[in-house]
Each structure stands twice: as C-alpha cells, then as structure tokens.
Amino acid sequence: AENGSDGGSGDVATDVGVEGDTITLGVLTDLTGVFASIGKDMTNGNSLYWKTAKVCDKYTVKLDVQDTQYVPQQGVQLYSSMKSDVLAMQQTIGSPINAALAKDFVADKIVNFPSALGEVLTDIPGTAVLGPTYDVEMSNGLDYLFRQKMLKEGDTVGHIYFEGEYGETGLEGTRHVAKAKKLQVVEAQIKPTDQDMSAQVSQFKARGVDAIALTVAPPQLASVAAASQAQGLDVPIVSSAPVFAPGLLAGPTAPWLKSHLYVAAQTSTFEAHPDLYEQYTKAYPKEKSASAGVIFGYGMGEVMKQVLDAACEKGDLTRQGVLDAFNGLKKIDTGGLLVPIDGFTLGRSPSLYSFIYRPADVPGGATIVQDAFQGQFAEALAGS
Amino acid sequence: MALTVDDLHVSYGGAVRALRGISLAVPDGAIAAVLGSNGAGKSTLLRAVSGALRSRGGRIDRGTVRLDDADLSRLDPAAIVRRGVAHVPEGRKIFGRLTVEENLRAGGLGNPSRAARAAARERVHELFPILAQRRTQRGGLLSGGEQQMLAIGRALMAGPRLLLLDEPSLGLAPKVIGQIGEVITEINRQGTSVLLIEQNATMALRVASEAFVLDVGTVSLSGSADELSRNDDVKRLYLGVRPESTEERPVLSRWSE
Amino acid sequence: MSRLRWILPAIALLILPFYVDEFWLRTGFAICGAAIGALGLNLLLGTTGQLSLAHSFFLAVGAIGYTYFADSLGWPPALAMLIAVGLAGLAGLAFSPLAARLRGIYLGVASLALVFGGQHVLNSWTSVTGGFNGRSVPDFSLFGFPFADTPRVVLLGVPFAESERLWYLGLALLLGAFLFARNLVRSRPGTALQAVRDSEIAASVMGVNVQRYKAGVFLVSSAFAGLSGVLYALSIGSVAPESFGLFVSIQYLAMVILGGLGSLGGAVLGAAFVTALPLVLQRYADELPLVTGAGGDGLAAGEAARYLYGLAIVLVVLFQPAGLAGLARRFRFRTAHVRRGTPDENTSVDPGSGDRGRALDDRDRVQQ
C-alpha cells in the first residue's frame, strides 16, 4: 500500500500520512491497562493541543488513537494496522512496546515520542525523549535537597523503585549522587502492584535514612507517607514526576505530603499555566483531577509541531523529511511547559533540567518551588 | 404412608426411555419388592419418587407419583425428604471425604428431633457395630460392604416414613444380608413403608408383602410376594432355580502374537 | 465428501495472503502460534486432567530461549527454534515430579508458583532475558531463506514480505502440531493418558506407568507451549518477561475451555477467538455499535473485548459445556442429517449434547 505519490497540493512533498490538508499522527496509548490513568491524561493533552494548532498554518492534524492496553502484542498488531496511514507517532506508551517497535520505527523512518523518560529509549533513532532521563531527573531532585541543606555528605538515602526501566534508571541517579557525595543508599525494589510500603519504611527507619527517594507511582507514595507517619520517620521525600498525582491531596496523607514531598519533573505545573488549566477543564469537564500528564501531552504536541513546521518549511513532509527535520532540531523551547531540551543525540539525555514542585492546594495540586535548573550531577549522568 | 405411581413415563436426556408406563402402589405400612434385570428401570423408579431424577438428566414425561395426597413429581429432593422419604441410592454414594460419624450426622440433618436422631444413631450402631468402631475413619476408605452399611445407616438417621432402598444387599456378606432382611422387617414394624429393589430375590421376597417385576420399563408381573416366589419365570430368573444351560456361547481362543 | 470439507478451507487459508492485508496476516500468525499452545494445554488438561496455570512460563522459555540462542549465541534460527522447543519441554519435564505429587486444584495453584517464580528469575537474569525491557528477536530463516521484509520478493503482483512469509510458517507449524496431537490422542499413549485422568489407580493396574506418562505429557505440552512462545516472539519481534504473566496462562485456559475441553479442533477455534477478539474489536471499534474508538466516552474497545470474553467463558461453561467444538459438531450433525434426509431419530448418539454430558458427569461420581 506504500506509494511515493504526492498526496497534497502545493510544492510540499509528502508520502505517507498526509491527505490534502490533513496530517495523521499515530497514538499507541494505554486507555484500559495498568497505565491507563497516565495514558488518558497524555492523550487528552495531545488532542487538546491539536484541536487548535496547525502545521505551517495549513495542515490540521488528526490523531489515530489506539489502545494497546500496555500489551506488546497488541501494540505491534495495532502499529502494523496503522503504519500505512500515519506520518509519525505522536505518542507511544511503555518501554516494552517502544522496544518491540524500535526496529519497525527505524525501518519505517518514524519520528516517535515515547511517553516515558527511560534511558534505553534514547538509543532508538527518531525516538525523542522529551526531558531529562530519569537518572538525571533524580539527581536533580537530590541536588535540590543538598542545596536546601536537607541532605549533607555522608547521609543515608532510602530509595524505593519499581522493577523495570523507569525505576532502575531512577535508582542509577541516586547511586551516582551517592558515589559523588558518599551517601549510603538503602535500595528497595517493588512491583507496581505492591501497595503497602510499611516494611520498606521500617527498614529505612532501622537504617536511619535522612531522605527517601521514590521512582514508583502515586499509590506507593501515599503508602510511604502513611507508614512514615505511623512509624515516625520524619524525613523529606524526593520523587520523579510520575510519583505524584493531585488526587493524593484528597486523601488522609495530604498534610504529610505537603510538608515532606519534593517532585523533580520535566513538566511545569497548571498553577504556572492557568490558561491551559482553564482550557483543559472546559474541554474535559468530566476528568476530575488533571495531572502533569496533561501538560506533558500538550508539550509533546508542541514539540511535534516544531518538527513538522521545520519539515514543512523545507518543503518536505515525507517521512524522511520529517526525520531530517527532527534530527536538525536544537534548543527546543516550549514556552515553559517543559524543561528546555537541547536536542536529540543517540544515547544522551536530551535535557539536563528539572523543575521542582511541591504539593499544594492550587489548581493542579502543585506549586513550583524551583524553576527549571540544571543540577550539579546532571552533565556527568547525561551520557555521551 | 401410601405411595401411588400411576402410568409413569421417564426418559433420560430426552432420548433414553427408561420407564414406559409404570403403575404400582405401596400401601401404608407395606414392604414392596421390585425385581428386574440390569437396565430394567428399577433405580429410575426410585429416583422418580425421591426427586433425584432431574440432577441426572432424567425427566418425568407423563404420569404421577403421589404420596398420600401430595404430588411429588414437582418437588425438589430436599422437600421430599422433609415429607419423610429417605432414599438409599444405588452405588452407596457415601460421602467419601467425611468421616463415618459425619456421614451419619449428614443423614440426620433433615431430621428435626434431637431425641429421634440420638435414638436413630443408637440403633445404627447396634445394627452395624463396625460403624461405631470406625467412627473417625474417612467414609471413602471403608470396605465395600462397610460402605453399604453406612449408606443404610445414614438413611435411618432421617427417621423416614417411607424408605427407598436400592439394592441394599449389594456387596454384603451372606450373614449381613440376613440381618438386613431383619432390619427391614423391623423398621417396617415401627411404621415405615419400604420400597425395596433387590437382586437378591430370595431375601427380598421373604421380607416383602408385595412384589413387582420390571421388564424394560414396564411392570411385567405383580402380586403378593408369595405368589411371585411361586412363579416359574421368577424362579428361573431371580431365584436361581435353573434348568440346565443349553445355549451356545461364543468361545474365546487363546491370544497369540 | 468429508475430504471436500477439508480441502476448501485449506485452499482458502493458502491463498489468503493474496486477498487480505498485513493486519489480518499478522493476526492469523498470532492465532497459529496461540493455537499450538492451546493444543498443548489441551493435551494436559483435556486429555490427562492435569490443571496447570504454568503455561505462560513454558511459553516464556520458548520465546526467550529462541531469542537467546539465535541472537546471543548466533545459532541458525531454525536450530534455535528446535532447541528452544526442546528446552521448554525439558522445563515441563522438570516440573512433572511436583505435578505427580499434587492433585487437581492443588496442582493448579501450585503451578502459579512457576509463573511468579519464573517471572522473578527471568526479570533478574538480565544477561539472557534483557530484563524488564526484554530484547528484540532476530528474524527467522530457514535454509537461508529469511522470514523478513528483505530481500523483496513479489509474487503474482503481491509483495511477499515478512507477514506473508510468517503466515505460511505459522500455518505449516500449526498443521504439524495439530496432526501430532491428534495422532497422539488416538493412539496408545492417548488412551493411557485418558485413563490416568479418570482413575490413576485403575490406569496403573492396567499397566500404565502413571509417573512416566504424566512426565511425558508435561514434556509434550510444554514443548507445544515452547513452540507457541517462539511464534509469539516472532510475531512481536521483541520479548520481555513481563509478557508472560498469569493473565497469559488464563487466556490459554480460556481458549481450551471455550473451544471445548478435550477437543483439539476446539482448541484451535478457541485460540482464534481469544486471540483475534481484542485485536479485531480495537481495529474496528469505530464501526461497531456501543464501542467507541480510543478516547471516546463510551466503552473502550479493549474493555469491550474483555467483557465479551469474560461473558463468553461464563456462557460457554453454562450452556455449551462442549465448547465451540460442540457447537460445530452439533451444526455438522444437523446438516449431515438434513443432507441424508434422515430424521434424527437417535439424537442420543450425539456426543456433543450438553445434557448427555451432564448426565455422564453424575455417573462419573457414582463410581469414585
């Protein structure tokens, strides 16, 4: 079904995924599986962005959204059925699915935005991690604690992390900082389905940790807070972005979180972008708590637009053209939605920056305490 | 209690016609024996009375089963038990994982009177002392005959007014068969009507007052037990009084590779 | 006439690549793979009465084994496939002593340990499995002919790319597996296995070495699972331990039950149903009533598939214990009678009839 004919008008070359004034982008997300909550928010963010934005002031973008349920087989199947219709992938959720599709993406010259900041993803040509990888992010979070004198050389840090790419990349960040600052690290690996962190917190308490680092998900954060409170472990908690969800502020651990949690993130907050918040709540009145996933999804749209605009300006909206434009992109600014992104080099973290925010009773549930900054360990961790 | 079965037709799975118009009556206080060859429909008859038919894929197509004035054909087994009918099913069907004691307790669950249950247990232990000895043994580990005793004992625990017995002598030693005969007579004396299926026709016809012979789903002979024991066919088929066997039988050759 | 019944569908399957697009071919290949696994589970569960939820583990051994041998060790893919299948079989064999000790539902639950323990081991053993992210699977090739998009081959105007090639591979392997399973069930070992299912003591008294036959059937069943795993790996192009969780075992169980316990044709039908349902629903969500495409407010396709398939399991067990195979048989039985012009006077010989099955269940218990 592939053909090289010119689908559009004017002197812009096109091949797959452009019909007249419409560009089709693929979204392989998780709407009903284990990562449904984040998948839904990001997809909403994507859709919200492309509702108004146009490429080259001309092309409207249509999203072909398919639900993989976070099952690789489904992802592969669904990609095979959409690949002859899409120009690029606006979103692909999950390291396993990205890994499974990497070969096809390369062969099909696809520009792809994964939903996560895993380190391995930076090794796939055309695939763009939009922010610092999780290790860099965690090191920035710890750096912040040092700056605020909540942590000092020789201290002990307890790190709870998910098995898998996300958690383990985050742990690498902590280990790196530990080496540089002679920290002791108490590591605890868990599964996403583990909900009760009492045992891990007991262990931390016994080892006298001075701070807790988390690369897990919101339920585990809530449990860590509850258990810390129960066992009287009064130390700061630093986490990467996916750990926090504004819904937590409705729960019994809200006070503890507000006084103990620091989130290092690649996205800004709704508080800093009130118009986006308004736009979102108007478009999706039924979604109760808007997470940072929405901002990230919106930011992904913005970066994609910059890629497509660049390609369009060169008069080449073919897949190859888009890929070239993508590779040429440097110093990406998303108007403060996302941290500054340097560009995409294979094997290197695309950004060294993080925001630090804390839970608060504001729209979106978070307030920025430190604007995007580059921590002292970031460069060393970023890779080649 | 009088049991009346009238023009009863029963089929299994809508296909196998097991009973084809059976009529018989067990008067109040009587012991009725039913004889018949394998597959004649004897067990089916008892199932139709106790309501156990449905769970085995059988159905009453036509006819009625009445206990005094009540129509049983529409009741479920538990309801029928509560009307005083106890059924010792074919093949013992004791609860193999329950102990002997628990099997007996299960039998008494439909019996509301505590005193009656205690008395019944007393009698069962008296009748079958082995059951008292094996009280805590798992039912499934009993010998075949012991299991049969347990099955009968379990039914007695319910203190029934109509007792349906499906081949109670199956696998029992001759001496015990004699005792079973006595037990049946005695139970009957205390006011329980009995419908008895037996292959051991000698015993059955001794204790019964009336008797029926089933043949492929119909009643082929009926009358008082004495009458039937004098009938030639009955003698030949069920009492083992045999003429010399004359029929040609196939012969088996020896197997060689 | 009965031969005709086979030839027409066979031809249809063979010329499929000339008429349908890649999505369907890939789905077809996935079905072939799943069906092989379902056949294996059916031998274990349907024929021998051993409830195992460890099927996904054996799948993992096949899939990851193939990837490791063909990729890390660089063996020829066909050899890697063979050895991976053998390895899965051996894994099953190693599990069988435990299986011989446990009965019924205890075995089922104990086999869960293999799933969770296996996942733990595979996740930790990153040098072989690639850990949580898994690793990508090398393309298959047979005698130097690659099952990939390159080199390009065009046949009768249709590009003969990876999906087309894999389709034939899947079809051939499924046919082989099916015939093997069918022969096995019909021959002496099959009789022995069925006897083991019905009464181990009776079987052993009749001369069956129960331990050995259990070990044998575990070996065969897991080897089937292993092959299924290899095909799974090929169809996705990447394997990760995460893909072989408990839910996969449950899906295989569902295939076997939906298809009809003990029926090999049924296992294939069940596999087709369970594998294709979510994919097709997702793909055609927009055209289906009630189901909305991704992101809509209604029932998401993934959810619809799960509802349907939960419902199908319940309904089949309730109303059609003989499964899809029973339905097919009933249909064939009826049409056969119509064609021959005989009224079906003895429906009683229809072995697929649910009532008869139920009546037998009772009898079974009488004899225990």
Added chain:
Amino acid sequence: MIDRLEVDDVSVRFGAVAALSEVSFTVEPGTIHAVIGPNGAGKSTLFNVLSGVYRAAAGQVRFGEVRLDRMRPFQVAGAGVARTFQNIALSAHQTVAQNLMLGRHHLTRTGFLAGGLGLPREGRERRKHAARVAEIAEFLELGDVLTTPVGVLPYGVQKRVEAARALCAEPRLLLLDEPVAGMNADETRRMADTVRSIRAALDITIVLVEHDMGMVMALADRVTVLDFGRRIADGTPDEVQSDPDVIRAYLGAT
C-alpha cells in the same frame, strides 16, 4: 506353563486397623480360587496387595519366580496379572472399545513419538489389537455396545466391561473382585458360565472374591476364608461351607 501364586505371611495395617494379618495361602496353577469373608475382612485389600496398589508391611507374594509384593502396579500388570475393581473404575466418557483397549496397554509398545507421528507400525499394532478387543467383547456379550460410552450403561453391564478389560490384558492370573454384585440370579449364572469358559479356553489361574455363595460353590476349586484380616479357613468349597468358624463369622445360620 502357568505359575503358582503363593501368598506368604502377608500383613497390611492402616493406622489402628489390621486389614491383613499374616495371611498365607497358595493358588494352584489353572484353578479357580475363591476368597470369601465378612465385610471388611480384607479381601479387597488382599487384591490391592496382589496388584501392587498397597504395599505389604510384611510377608511375600510370589507368582512363579517373581515377587509381586516388590513391584509397582504397572509392573505387576506386566508380569501377567490383571484385575477388576469392586467399585467400578472405568472411564465413563470413553466408549467400551476404548476402555478395553487400555487393557492391552502392556501388550503394546507405541510411545509418544511413534503415536504422535502416526508411524505405520502404530497403525498395524492398533488394528491387530482392536480385532482381539472385538473378539473379547463378543465373548462377554458386549459386542453391541462397543461404541457406547461406558457411563450410560447399566451397572451390571459395566461390571462385564470391567471383566472384559481385565481379560484384554491377556493375563495369566486374573483377579475378579465381586464380579456378579448387582446381578440377578440369571445374570449371575451367565457370568459363572463365562468365568468357567475363560478358564477352560485360556487355561489361566483365577482368584475370585465374591459374596454370592451359590456362585462360589459352583465355581471354586478351593476357598480361602478371611475374617478380621486373618485366615480362618482354607479348603474345598464343601469343607469350608461346613466349617463352624465360617458359619459363625460369615454365612450365618441359614
């Protein structure tokens, strides 16, 4: 040449229950030997020991040169011993023919590989044995029901299928546990004829557990009587029948 069966001082216990205590007797080649005794006397337990299902705590069982008490059940079958079960143990969903084919398990060789691949020799073997199965079925008047699932057959017929399956193993020693339970007098007589003609035609040894004394008296060459796991008598049918111990424990005053 058929072998002598020697049961020597065999004991079996289940917890507190002594199911068999020091039981000894000998079965002469080619005879029909009955084992009788009250319920729970240990008759089926004895069969279970003979067929390897239970392990004797003490004592020996010799069948010719081989020690049956040291074998597992499937090895006992290989040694030429077949039995029936008191409580029918057939595969209810399988046809009669399939059940009988199981009897031939130890006479056939096809393994997983040969069976799965459908090698020609598998087919040859199957056809040859199917013919013999049909012959045996005919002999036990099961010819009409060969393709019927066993589960729907009446009890008495199932008992015959049990016997046929044991015969299909071409045993040199046949153990029958209550073969006529649940049969009426006429059916019992026919079964007795059958047993007699098996012995005549095949020249094998038969051990029989039965409560139907008519059948025992008419068939058995010799009778062993058990009570509470002990041998209380052993002799010809007439001797045993008039033994006061046997009358007291088993026959009752008739």
Added chain:
Amino acid sequence: MTQFLSLLLNGVSLGAMYALIALGFVIIFKSSGVVNFAHGSFLLLGAYAVVRLSEPLGFWAGALAGVALTAAAAWLIERLVLARLRGSSDISLAVVTIGIDILLLTDLVRRIGSDILNVPHPWGGDVVRLGDVGISTNRALAIGMAALLIGGFFAAFKYSSWGVAMRAVAEDGDTAALMGIRQGRVSAIAWLVAGLLAAVAALFLVGSPTPGVSPAVYTVALGAIPAAVLGGLDSTGGALAGGLLIGVAEALAAGYQDQLLFLGRGFGAVVPYLVMIVVLLVRPSGLFGTREMTRV
C-alpha cells in the same frame, strides 16, 4: 530488634487480612468445591462499594451497605451461575469463576478509572504506638476484626451442623439433597459469607498505610490464594495459619530485602508462592487440609 518487631506486627496485620480473604476462599471451596478465582474481584467490589456508598451515607452506614452489597453480589453470582453448574467438574467450575472475575474486574476498573479513591475512615491515618513500635490504627482494628470473625466461624463450624452440611454438599450435592440438605441454600450462604469476609477485609485493606481503592487491591487476593492453599483448602484453621504465615513472611522478606539480595531484587513478591510450594511438597494437601486418599 525494633525493626523486627515492627515488621512482625506489620506482617501479622497483613496476615490477618489474608486470613479473612483466605477464609472466604475456604468456605466457598468447602461448600461447593469451587476454587473461586473471582475472589479478588469481590475484594475490589467491596472496597469500591464502601467508598461510593460512604459518599452519600457517611462512613458507618456506607461501610455497612458496602459490605452488604458485596455479600449480596456474591450470593447472586452463586444463584445465577454456579447453582446451575452442580455436578460439573472442578475445572469447569474454576474456569467459570475466572470468567466472572474478568467481567467484574473489567467493570470495576472502568468505574474506578484513574483516580485513587479514599475511604473516609473515622480513624484516618491515626497511629497506635506500642513502645517503640508504631502501627496504624486501621491495621490494629483489622487484627481485632479478623480475630473476631475467624473465631466466630470456628465456633460455627465446630458446634453446628453447618460444616457437615457444607462438606456433604461440596462432595456430592445430589446425594446431600437426598439427606434433606438444601444444597442451593448451603452454597448460597457460603458465597454470601465469603463475599462478606472479602468486603470486610477490603474495608481495612484500603486504609492506612495502603493508599485507598485502586485496581491493585485486587492483587492482594493473589497473595491469599497461596495462603488458603498452604493452610489446606478445606480447613478453616488452615486459612488462619496460612494467612499469618504468608503475611509475616512477606513483611520480613520486604523488610530485609537488602540482606536477601542474592535471591534477586524484588524477591518479596514471590515469597508467598515459595512458601506455598515448600509446604505442598511436604504436605500435598496443605498444613491442615484433609489428605486426599483414594482406594479401590
């Protein structure tokens, strides 16, 4: 030492909830021979119902109504599905519960969506201190509740005929019916009770220190399966012992994770299954289960 005590206490409280769930499992198995794979969904249903009903009714009435609703749902499932499958094989029965589980779980996950729903426990995040060791009030209450319910059922089994009736029905419902035991009623009550136990467990399970209702609550039942099995599927005492054993083992494995690193990271998750396998190898019917014996 403090750490050990703290882990132990934590393990016991977790084990108490496992025991409640396992007990439901066992009761269903005893009464209908069904291994109920839908038990995880009952748990989730209980949690969800309590949260939703607490919104309009307040906590106490909401909790009561939620537990009642779950029990009723379990009862209904027995009536609608399992009652029609009397006499089917164990495997069909287990599989049908898998089907039910998929249905219930899909529906609940859809309803719960991406939010974490909080149960408005009056005791919220309160903490009970025993010397150096702290435990959330919620967990302390759970231990008490489990002791109460399990003790109650123990007595019920021992002193009433209910236990006998249940086991008779499970083994052979048709014959039990001939004893006047209404098999429908016995197993329906068993399901009702199991639903109730699951909901009570869920009520505490979603409180501090666990974060509220999310689909992951479901997986706790996966830990209760080995608990029920290693105790012995048909033993109420076994459910208690199995639950506690698994709870404590899990807490210790998680708490001493860094000393157990040679077993691989995240080893805690497989501990319940490992314990189960070891027990089953020694005792194939669990610690207190009736040994499966056959004779011919």
